[in-house]
Amino acid sequence: MADRLEGGCACGAVRYRLNSTPMFVHCCHCRDCQRQTGSAFVLNALIETDRITLLSGRPEPVPVPTDSGRPHLIHRCPDCRTAMWSDYGGRGVLRFVRVGTLDDPSALPPDVHIYTRSKLPWVALPTGVPAFEAYYDSKTVWPKASLDRRRAVLGTG
Numbered sequence: 001m002a003d004r005l006e007g008g009c010a011c012g013a014v015r016y017r018l019n020s021t022p023m024f025v026h027c028c029h030c031r032d033c034q035r036q037t038g039s040a041f042v043l044n045a046l047i048e049t050d051r052i053t054l055l056s057g058r059p060e061p062v063p064v065p066t067d068s069g070r071p072h073l074i075h076r077c078p079d080c081r082t083a084m085w086s087d088y089g090g091r092g093v094l095r096f097v098r099v100g101t102l103d104d105p106s107a108l109p110p111d112v113h114i115y116t117r118s119k120l121p122w123v124a125l126p127t128g129v130p131a132f133e134a135y136y137d138s139k140t141v142w143p144k145a146s147l148d149r150r151r152a153v154l155g156t157g
């Protein structure tokens with residue numbers, strides 16, 4: 001699996017590898033993600049920052065406004081500006097990797113659909129994947145191994 005988890009930006013300056021599968025994969029249909037991607041939803045793989053190996057290039061953090069007021073940095077290729085991953089909440093140790101930048105984005109299908117209240121009406125959700133109107137309680141949805149990993153990097157719940 002992990003050898004499928006390489007990706008990069010549009011111009012090729014930034015290349016990276018995920019050293020393990022992510023903790024969880026979000027398909028987020030919120031309005032912020034729609035605006036920031038110019039698309040119907042975003043695909044975010046949640047993974048520890050130290051499990052991302054940069055093979056070339058160095059993404060630059062770009063701050064974006066949020067409704068909550070909490071910091072959101074989108075790390076972009078300094079040359080072509082492709083969005084590579086996000087840091088929500090200024091935590092540093094956790095990244096939300098844009099699954100579409102993988103060489104094989106089919107490697108990481110969504111584990112959950114969130115903010116479906118603003119899902120575009122022509123997007124049909126698959127059966128068997130949890131879906132939530134807004135955010136959700138990860139403690140009841142994530143596998144224990146993923147919760148343990150998150151606790152290990154965040155030091156809390």
Ligand SMILES: [Zn+2]
Pocket residue numbers: 009010011012013014077078079080081082
């Ligand atoms: Zn680039």
Ligand SMILES: [Zn+2]
Pocket residue numbers: 028029030031032033034042115
């Ligand atoms: Zn979102």
